[in-house]
Structure formats: C-alpha cells, structure tokens
Amino acid sequence: MPDPNSDRSSRIDTPPHQGDSPERIIRVSTLARVEGEGALTIRLCNDRVEEVQLRIFEAPRYFEAFLRGRHMQEVPDLTARICGICPVAYQMSSCHALEQLAGIEVSGPLRELRRLLYCGEWIESHTLHIYLLHAPDFLGYESALAMAQDRPEYAALVRNGLQLKKAGNAIISLLGGRAIHPINVRVGGFYHVPSKKELKQLGEELKGAHDLARQTVRWAASLDFPAFEHDYEFVALRHQAEYPMNEGRLVSSRGLNIAMGEFPKHFEEYQVPYSNAYQCRRKNGGAYYVGPLARWNLNFDRVPASIRQVADETGITWPCRNPYVSIIARSLEVLYAVEEAIRIITTYEMPDSPAMPYQPCAGQGAWITEAPRGILYHGYETDASGIIRQASIIPPTSQNQLQMEGDLLRIAPQLVNLSEQEAALRAEKVIRNYDPCISCATHFLKLRVERR
Amino acid sequence: MTTRKPRIGVFKFASCDGCQLTVLDCEDELLDLAERVDIAYFLEAIRRPLEGEFDIALVEGSVYTPEQEEYIRDIRQRSRFLITLGACAAQGGIQALRNFTPPDEYPRVVYALPQYIESLAKSRPASDYVPVDLALQGCPINKQQLLRVLVQMLLGSKPRVPNHALCLDCKRQNIVCVLVAQGKPCMGPITTTGCGVLCPSYDRPCYSCFGPAYQPNPSSLTRRFAHLGFAPHEIQRLLHGYYSQAPEFREEGQRYARS
C-alpha cells in the first residue's frame, strides 16, 4: 500500500481494484477542515472492516523536550505555540500548574479576568468550528466560503458566524494583546490589566454577540443529525458552582470523581508496539470522550436557567450520546461564554496589581483546564531557580483519539454500500464531530489497526 | 490588469496553525477577500484537492519531515509568488530549538520508542529549500500586514514589509521605553516591527516573536542587559526563542551559552 504521506493531496481517491480481490480501501489522504494534518484509511474485506487507520502526520515539534531548561515564567508563552487555535488553553493549564507548584492561588479580579479570557477562546474556537469547519458537513459544501458564494442566506449565516467569532477574538485581543498567542498572560496573572472603561467598551461589543449566539443555537438545532449513539464515558471537569473552565474535580459519566492531580492514577498514556503513537486511555483500558458534549452532559446544571431553557428548546434530551449533536453543545457553550463574559465585565473591579508575586522554587505541579476541545493536562517539575526539568502535556485530541477510532469502527459497516467518495466523506464527518486539533498533538501519532 | 482572479493556496508545514488561522481571523474581510481572489487550496477551511498552479502561495510552518522537503519543492513549482507566513517558515520557528541539540536527544525525551519517529534532525525554513519571494515575520503573523501585502499585490505593486526596529513604532505610539524606565530586558531595539508594539503597550518587554530587525546590533544590546544585571543564561534564552535560527540571534545567543 502506498504511504499516505507521499501523496500530499487531499484527493479522496480509490486505488484500482487489484484483480478480483474483494479488498476495498477508502482513503482520505489528508483530512480537511481540521486543525493540523491527519490521514484516514479504512480497509474493508468482503464488506467486513479489516483495518481503520487514522494517521496524524503532523510533524513532531517536541515541546516537552525544549521546555526543559527554560524558566517557568517563559512557559505560558512557549506552550501557547503548541496550538494557534486554542493558545489560551495552553497558557491557562501552564499557569495553573506552575502556580500550584509555586504555592500561590490567583483569586479575585485576576481569576475573573482569566475566566473572561477563556470565554473569548471558547467563543472564537467553537464558532470557528461551528460555522467554518462543521457547517459545510451538514449543508453539503466543501467550505463555508463556497456556502457563502452559493446562496445569500448562507452568506448571511457565515457573516453572522464571523461576527460572533470576532467577538471572541475581541475579548482575547483586549486581555491578551492579540487573538493568537496572547502576550499578556503570565504565571501569577497578567502583565497589564484592563481598565473598567476598556472592559465596558468590550461589553458593548458583546451585546450583539449575545443575539448571534442564541441564533447559533437555534440554527444548530435545526440541522439533521444521523442516528448514531453510543454509551461513551464522558469526562470533564466539574466545579461546585460554575460551569467548568479553569478549576474543578475530574468527573465522568461512569462515576469517576477525582481531584485533578490524580489524573495520572486513573489515566495512562501508552505507546503500542505497532505504533509510535501516544494515546490516552482509562487505566482499565477504556476509551473516553472529552470536549463540549462531555462538558455539557456533565455540567448543564451549572448554567443559568435561561440557557438551560434554550437547551431544552433544541428538542434534544440531555445528556445526549450522539457525537453529531456536539455542534449544539458547542453552540450552547458559546451562548454561555458570551453571557459569562458579560457578567464578568459588568462586575469587574480593577485589581491592585496585575499579577500575584511568586518565588521560583523546586517542585512539582499539575493542572487540568477545559480547552475548547476538552480537558488539557499539564504537569511540570522545576529546580530551585524555577528552571523546568520535566514537562508533560496531554492535549484533548490525544485523549479523544481512541474514541474517534472507535466511532470509525462503529460506522464502518454503514460505509460498505456507499461509493468510495461518499464513504470517505462520511468517515471524515465522524472525525470532524470531535473538532480534532491535530496541531495540539504534541506527540507524533501514527495509528494502525493491524489486520487480524 | 488581469481579469482573472488570482489563485491563492495556503499550505501547512510543521506549525501550530496560527498563521493560517490569521486568514480565517479576518472576520470583516474574509468574504470580500474570497470575492477578490480565488482561495483554491486551504486545507484547514476547504475540502478540495490540491491541483493546478497558484499565483500566490502562502506557506506556513517549517520543513521538519522528509515528506515536507518534497512538498515545499512541489509548492514552489506550482507557484508564481511564494510568501512564507511566520517564524516557522521564515527561520524554523520555536521547534528549531532542537537544532542546538544532538539529533536523537529530543525523540528520546518525548518517546519511549524513539526509533519510530520520522523527523529531520533540524527544523528548517522554506528558504533552505526553495527561493522565497517574501517573508511575513511573526509568531504569529500580523493580520493587518497580511491583508496589506495581499492588497498591494492586487494593486499590481511589489509588496514590501517594513523591517525597522520595533522602537520606531513604539515611540510613534507614545509608549515609554520599558528598558530605560524600568530596566526590563526589551528586545525591541533589535526586533523587527510588525506586531503593533504589543508587549511594551502591555507593560512587558518585547521577547522578539517577530525576529531580528534589519541590521540589528545584538551585541550592543546584550552588553546593556548584562550591565543591568541579567545573567548569561537569561540573555541566551532571550536570543534563543522564537527566532533562534536567525543568524544574528543564533550567534549572539551561542556566545552567551558558552559564557
């Protein structure tokens, strides 16, 4: 079989049948509308699934290696560069893990500002996925640009989506300096905090976003969803009072309830002999599901009643086990994030200092925050002068990978009678439900399901 | 002037996707831009095969795997004007910190079975393999700069990007020098403009995510840092950051690494 790597096109192609072999291969040599680069191969034999191969050929960038020897204060800037789509998530997990290590706790207005920053990222990243990456799957287009050029109502839809996304970026830009790789986040807080006046202006901008976010939920609920349910183990943070972002215990739909520091006791990264992929699984071997759908299913009682009502109006019964419906969960989180942002802006009082002081010291720290795509684990070890000795980063996409593979195996029988083109598209859609961020995968992933 | 819409392709190499995301972050301009140009290949946003030739290729990321060496040559052959986006494509990016280490060190740190890892020993810029017509600097690039360059090209002129020291734009914004007034190790005097003077305007020293300015004088600036009490390893980390492979930063940083 040719190496999918050598074929760089996103051609959705079918190699010619070899003689009268019953073998068929459905291949997507480069996944489109995902962040980063991956490929997908499903091998069928006599209408039976022989092999599913989800290969992420994103080049390894070795963040955990070059973080060693850097000073802890540099870490939030460096880890942001793991992902241009969700840099805030990396900054938040880094900061919290290192603050735990240094023995400080950021509270008050600084804590609120961090939550606001995260709201910005959820809005921006979720809206990007909903409108630009996911919507074309539901409406049957190659891209949102093609949608916009084809029909005026879709142009209006995409325009609305872009405006909503812009509101998220406006939050990040104000608090972070820029939308991608914010420069204003540091261990202990920020370099510079906004004035009440600046936040008030931002609040004005968000008013329009609130309407757009409600429309987004309604629109998402109007889509057709394939019947595709599975009894996943949903895993997310859960906070005593809030919808989770930066804090909480780690819980699952099967009764897991642990402090986030215990993550390594219950979850494991592993490398299989036939692959150099690091994947993550429950220690009992099971796959699990992280991300907006998991968060929503486990935490919808933590949003204001008005948003719960919007959720009920979608006609979906929550908790929901259909990954296609993740687009609604995502849009509900956008609505929540907009409301939460407005709440924070309205009640904001400028802190005395933009950051809490800390002393670099030797220690260990680990933290989980809720990245747009799900839980993001960071663990660090430092020496006495605050230089990083060890770093461990487990992004949500690594954690969902086994689950994506599982979904592909489950959907494969349905692909048997489809044309290769159509089958490939259906398989891609399964992947895109997860909004996979392959650039986030700091580990080089190469997944093979061996022929039995 | 040509009536045909220019054909644009966006291509990804080893990167965080942030620079190409900048295109999608043009929320107010994206749909209008798509009217003026034909965005013919852009995997992050469009499910369409790679085919044909491009008037403008926007290349993100560094060359870091054997396949990417072939890929960049292919893109160059298909493209009339090749613009690199960001620090990775221009100088190898943050991942080029590996270039200072023995080839097997990083894979051993990260992977239990490093022998399966397929990457080149060094993260390299596109210009190590093919001629590059224009490099937009930054980690990530600046949206306004990208749009400006595209508009200049649409108007038929040769795009130019300013490469003077950040200080000029810092003072145009009336920002008080954080190096002189606060003794912070600001890289602005040797860093190229383009970011919009973010860090000093947020009361933090520039950490040079846009790389060296034209004809920088790093040894003079680092002497000053040393005079202000910064240790050699701190100075070295400032130089060996997002543009560690820019020759001026690489060499000056290595001087401090040795001391």
Add this chain to the structure above:
Amino acid sequence: MTPQEVRLQPFPPAGLPDPYCPEPAVIRSIETETPGVATFRLELQNASRQRMYRYQPGQFNMLFIFGVGEVPISISSTPGEQAGIDHTVRFVGTVTRVMERLRPGDVLGLRGPYGTGWPLEQARGQDVLIVAGGLGLAPLRPVIQTLLARRSQYRRLLLLYGSRQPMDLLYQREYAGWVQQGLELMVTVDRADQSWNGRVGVVPALLSRVSFDPTQTIAFTCGPEVMIRFTVYELLARRLSPERIYLSIERNMQCGVGLCGRCQLGPYFVCKDGPVFAFNRIGRFIRPEHF
C-alpha cells in the same frame, strides 16, 4: 527685562493648501523608449490648471498611483514645446512597476513641479558640455532642446552620453535631429553587441577625447552617482572650476517640498535646494560615501 511674545515672523495664514495633495492627471501617450523604460505624457485633468502649469528644465514632479504611493520623476519635456508634461520612467520601483501596466487614458496623480532647474541663463555665451549616463539623460533632454532652440546664444554644445548596452540608449530617434541643429554628440556603451560599432567604455572616459576651454565652459551632468563622481573629478582635473560644474542628484524624495527630511544631503534638501547643484556647493558632501 520684559518678557515678551517674540516670534520669528508672523505665522503664515491658516488654511493654506495641503502640500501633499496630488491632482488627477491623464496619460495622453506612452512611448516605449528602451526595454523597461517609457515616456509618459501627462496632462492635468483640470484644463485651466494644465494651462497655468509652468516648469523649468531640471525640475521634477511627484507622480502618484492610487493605493500604491508616489515617486519623484524628473520632467523630460521642454517647457512651451507641447501640451503635455513628459516623464521618462524606468519600471523598477514599487510605484513604477504599476505604471508599466497603465495605458493612455488612465489617470494618475501629479503634484509639482518641484526643485531647481539647470542654470540656462548662466550658460549663455558659453560652451555647454553635457555628460549623461543611462536614465540621466531624461532631465537633460529639455536642456538640449532648449539650447538648440536658441542655438545662436551658445557656443559649442557637446553631449557625452552612455548607457550599459546599446538598447538602453534613450531618445535614439532624436539624435539625428539634435546633431543637425548643431549638437556635437558622442555616445558610448559599457557593453557592446553585434549591432554596435560605436565606442565602448564608461562615459567619463569620453571626456578625455574632447577638448574644451575651462574658462568658457559650463558642464551639466546627470546619471548614476558613480558616473557623476568620476565625471566631476575628471572635469576638475581638466581645470574646470567647481562653480561651472552642475550636477543633478538623485535622492529618495517623498514630500518634494523640504519637509519630510528624507532627501537630505549635508545641509541641503535635494527636493527643494536641488536636484541641480553647482559642485562648489555640494562637493564636500558627495565625497564621503553613504553620506
């Protein structure tokens, strides 16, 4: 001591026109001169403004392309000879590359004229020695045409001109007419090809082939800076006094009116004090390199 409000002069009146404002000008014709070089004949769109437009040989205009920017281009036509204003342009820069795509009837922007002209009055009754290289002939073309139009007022008229290769020689179609009217013309190229049977060599070298009376000669020179340098040194060596040597300097004029500071050369703003200078004024400042 009585403190007083003292000012240098009264403030100039408020509401003066913006010195940076271009006027629309229509391209009447485009004549390709050599590969990559063409002459644009422009007329101000406002007919009465065009009628009032006056300039001297040696002055320049700022030409403007919408959305792209401005570029200083010397005027290569002769005052009073024709309706439009000629500019000979090489398509090398940000702005001029776009000009290459323009057609007659297109509109660009123009403001000017700016700068000083060649001292034609001072040349009266003298031998006039013109030394030009490459595109440097453009601002001297109106000098040649003016001198020839008033041929009897001058003694010898010599033009020494050279370019890189034969096909780069400007205004070749006009040479015969010039010679007929009494111009002594010597042409050279740096690199010959099969078509060329004239002189080969750099322009300053031509100087050694001509004799002139340093007490009755005035020299005008324009071209690449190196060429100007060697021409001037040669002229000085031949005892031509510095105040009889005029050169046109190229700098990066941007405002054109002595405000932006970009075109400074020692104490001068080339845009308003030049571009034409007598060597005795400018000599000490063109000697140090990169000054």
Add this chain to the structure above:
Amino acid sequence: MPMSGGVPPIGQAVVLNKTDLGAIIEQLWQAGYTVIGPTIAQGAIVFDEVHRLDQLPIGWTDEQEGGTYRLKRRDDKAYFGYAVGPHSWKKYLFPPRLSLFSLQKTQDGFHVQQNQEPVPRYAFLGIRSCDLHAIEIQDRTFLYGPHVDSHYQARREGVFIIAVNCSKAAPTCFCTSMQTGPKVERGFDLALTELSESFVVEVATPRGADLLTGLPYREATGEDLGAAARVVRDTASSMKRHMDTYDLPELLYNNLEHPRWDDVAKRCLSCTNCTMVCPTCFCHCIEEVPDLDGQRAERIRLWDSCFNPAHSYMAGGMIRSDIRARYRQWLTHKLASWIDQYGVSGCVGCGRCITWCPVAIDITEEVAAIRSDADKRTKEGSP
C-alpha cells in the same frame, strides 16, 4: 499691595498661591482649550490631558542618566520638581501618526477628501525653556520654508503656553551649552517660577493677563523676584553635562571620516529612540493605506527617523547603508547642517537622546571625542 481681581499688567510679575493653578487649568478648559500637562503614566512623567491639579506629578521627580530613567518621590510637594520626560510637545503639533486626507476612486480618476476632524486648540502647561526653543525650531521647518505645512500650522497657531523655569537639572541636561535655558525668555503667555509655597508668574500677553483676572495674586516684590532668579541660577550652575559648540559645524564637516563614527556604530542600535524623543527631529514618511477593495485609500503621515534604513531607500539600494552612516547623518544634521538649513542648531540640550538611548550613547561625549581627537591631531600637525 494686593492686586487681586484686576487685570495684571503685561510685562510684570505677580505672585500666586500654588493651588490657584487649579483655577487656571479649569478656566483654560472653559475657554475651549485642551490643556496638556505633565502627569504620571507608565513609570514616567509624560504629557497628557490635565483637568485637575492632582493629575500633576506633585511631589515626584525623575532620576536620569544615560540609558536610565526612574520615577522617584521627592521629600517635598513641588509641582514641577522634575526635569524633562520621555515625551516632547511635538507629539501635539506634529502628531506621530496623522491621517492627512483620503482618496476615493471615481469614474474619471480620483477625488481627494481632506480630513475634516477638528484640530484641538491646545494649552501647554509646564513647558520648559528647552522645549519652547524646540517649538521655535520646528516652526522654522514647518512654517517658514517655501512650503508651509498646513497640518502643523493648524495646530501651532493659537497654542496657549504656560512655561515653567526649571528648578532642577537632570544630569543629562546641557541647555546652558546650547543657550536654550534654563530660563524661559520668550514665546509664552505666562511663565512660572516655583517657590516653596507660591509661583512667581511672569505675564507676557493680554490673554495671559486675562487668565489671572479674578485670581488672588499679588504684585511680586523684589524679594520674590530675587528668589525666582536664584532658582534659575542654581539650576544653571548645577548643570553637569556640557557641549563645546565652538565652530561645531566645521569641526564635524571636517571629520566626516573620523574613526569615532566606527566606534559609535559598534554601540548604536539604530533603533530610532533618540530621534523619537528629540523635540526638534521632524523627519517623517508618507504612507498610502488602501482599502481591501482598492476603491479608497488614506494618506498617512508618520514620524520617521534617519536611523530607519528605509529612510534613505531608493529603488536600487540605501544611501546610508550602515549604522555608521546613519549615526553620522543624525549627529551632523542636528549640530551642523541644521544651522545651514535654519540658522540655528537642531539641538536644545534637553538631554532626552542621552537618557532614552537604550545603550546610553551620549551626544556630548561623541562630540567631545571627535573634538579632542581633532584638536590632538591638529596639535600633532597632521591634517
């Protein structure tokens, strides 16, 4: 003899309680002025809008040396007890970024739309003698050449000026060498000299006198005037830096190939900071900023600098292609060719370029180095 209430005589000095400055600020705003004065921001004393007395850096001062500036508490409540900060007033008269006009494409070409934004009427509070000279110097550039800069003119005309005589010289100041201070001589409406409890106010113009009308001032006694004179005298005598300006243009023109230029080029960052903080530097560039659809463009004027390589860029290369050439251009322009161009030196001895150079290059030291070496070389008999 109290004179409170009436119009004070022009050309005389009166004494005012310090706190009454607040009323003056208020009146200026009421008269339609935008009052700009010293205030604290970003760890420095900068210029910004001032509405109330408590926005002034009362009780603060600065500590300056080559390449360093620190804000410090004073042990008294002085209003103007500091030297000059990072900002100069040129940012108001010659804004760092100014939209000049916009251009709209039309059927038959283009149409120019002048920027209609109203220009503020400024009152400058706390301007020092060096900076007042700097404004006069910029006037020569923008107002008295063959072409008048209409944008500068619109801002400059009618500026109300309340000057302050310096009570403190920073170690980087050398205005006495340039004959530009520390006492203000001309070009103001009111000039203050700060004493411990009061200001001695020189009244120079009718509108300055009008502003005092109704305030509880009194005529200055000989003692007051003596105290005010002492403030300026002490400041002048405490000046630590000096520049020998004797025949400076010739000295520099004769030393354009001096080895000192190579030496300073090793230190200079070509970062443009000295030119940005200089109150007389006027170089600028024009940028054309087109809209995405190419139908509209804006013409922007930006501060530029001879240290910006692009400043001397022409198709085909840079004239001043290295740091040595750029530093030489700046220094010789400032101290020599400026005099040829405008009849005065471009340097007012404010010392900003010394303080705000990140690597502490000192213009007085560079000139002294060239001079001492040149003198030595002359003594040795070599040319």
